[in-house]
Amino acid sequence: MQTRQFDLIAFDWDGTLYDSTASIIRCIQAAVADVGGTVPSDEAAGYVIGLGLMQALAHAAPDVPQDKYPALGERYRHHYAKHIDDLSLFDGVLPLLVSLKERGYLLAVATGKSRLGLDEALRNVALKGMFDGSRTADETAGKPNPRMLHELATEFGVPASRLLMIGDTTHDLQMAINAGCPSVAVSYGAHGSEALTALGPRHLAHSVRSLHDWLLLQD
Incomplete structure (x- = not known):
């Protein structure tokens, strides 16, 4: 019996994983x-x-x-x-990602950054190879267009309902809605809790630790 809710977790970068x-x-x-x-x-x-x-x-x-x-x-x-x-990752991000990888999740980045900018950031924080896939705004449609999530779902053969988008802005959550994906919001980034909550995320995390704890409960 399948109990895990998600197979692929897509993270926004700036303000979600990266303290920028x-x-x-x-x-x-x-x-x-x-x-x-x-x-x-x-x-x-x-x-x-x-x-x-x-x-x-x-x-x-x-x-x-x-x-x-x-x-x-x-x-x-x-x-x-x-x-x-x-700039650096938020405290707790690296242990979070390692934990998710150990549990067999596919991990991706869906960001408004350019490909050059994302690749540079990944080199700077020694995360090359941590993510199974990524999409940037200059190689597909930018947020809130759902194309980058659709492309990631197709690449990994994952239905939209099992792709979780995690982000700190209403653009991230609206993209997930447009793609038919569930979402989780984090309140420690660019947009406030009230605006994020209005878009119906499954969870609103106020810290990386609380995000980590919630994700572990989804296994």
Whole structure:
């Protein structure tokens, strides 16, 4: 008899596994200032985390003309690169991932980062090989389009109902809804608990430890 609820667990990266939310907000604000746009508030900059880079920057800086988008993207990457060595996994993430692997789960990343950015992050935190698959916003459709989850489900032959999406933003949860996948939200990232809860996740974790404990109960 099958008792396990999920076969494949897909994690968002920034703000879910990687403690980068505050840095991303600062880099968005600095990039917008560099091209002469109105600097977004922390809340406005935080809201776009999880979207593809240019979609995020366009939303955060609506007064920046489209002909400045290349420069806007370049300035964001410039600022982010200066701080990448200061970023790390949230405490408890590595033991969580190891525990899930030992229990036979397939693990994936579904992120708004670029492929280059994700691969660099995985190298920096010595996680190469931990994940069975991944999708990034520049190689498929960005969130909340469900395509990256559909592609991961197809790649591993897992029905949507047995793919769990874990993320810290409403973009992550809406993508899961659009894909027909269950979701879990974490409140320690970019978006607040109330907005996350409104989208009906199976669980709202306030720490990596509580996320770990909940996942272990699903075996």
